[in-house]
Amino acid sequence: GIQVEQSPPDLILQEGANSTLRCNFSDSVNNLQWFHQNPWGQLINLFYIPSGTKQNGRLSATTVATERYSLLYISSSQTTDSGVYFCAGHSGGYQKVTFGIGTKLQVIP
């Protein structure tokens, strides 16, 4: 199966700062998605982004499928952005899904 590598593993930001999270894939993927897990454990889908760029408020994501990576941008971070960010994708023509181990973000006031 594919390998999914996320960086950085941990990140501490001052409120208001910007950040970029990265997701690298060992092989081509389909249906790439980004998720946020809040400190209470709830998982929320942020973006479905197999290629190109999408924006939703202060968050945006870019996937360059030919180079097997995706980026998640967080601008003007807030304490509510804290939690763990995961990327995940389907590999090849299969229905299996592989997640990265996540980037743990802490936004401090």
Added chain:
Amino acid sequence: EAQVTQNPRYLITVTGKKLTVTCSQNMNHEYMSWYRQDPGLGLRQIYYSMNVEVTDKGDVPEGYKVSRKEKRNFPLILESPSPNQTSLYFCASSLFWREGDGYTFGSGTRLTVV
């Protein structure tokens, strides 16, 4: 409200005692899947289902069973739980796996096997 409902939220059980974690979605989604989350390992797929009566193994299926008799329900069965199955479990569903409508996750089930 569109949602995925998992029950129970918390469960403590003893080794070998069969248990079922239920998962139900009200969005008419074809694709459903179970994951376990362990510290340092992220989420790992246990089983998935593309539609009624169609299920397949994920990366960590050993010790688990699933069934998909109805579109809305996808229970996870542990026939003989062991302590290494202590974990946080999530059920997820999406409209079409290929189109990645975007997963909707349940609230999670924290299982402890003693």
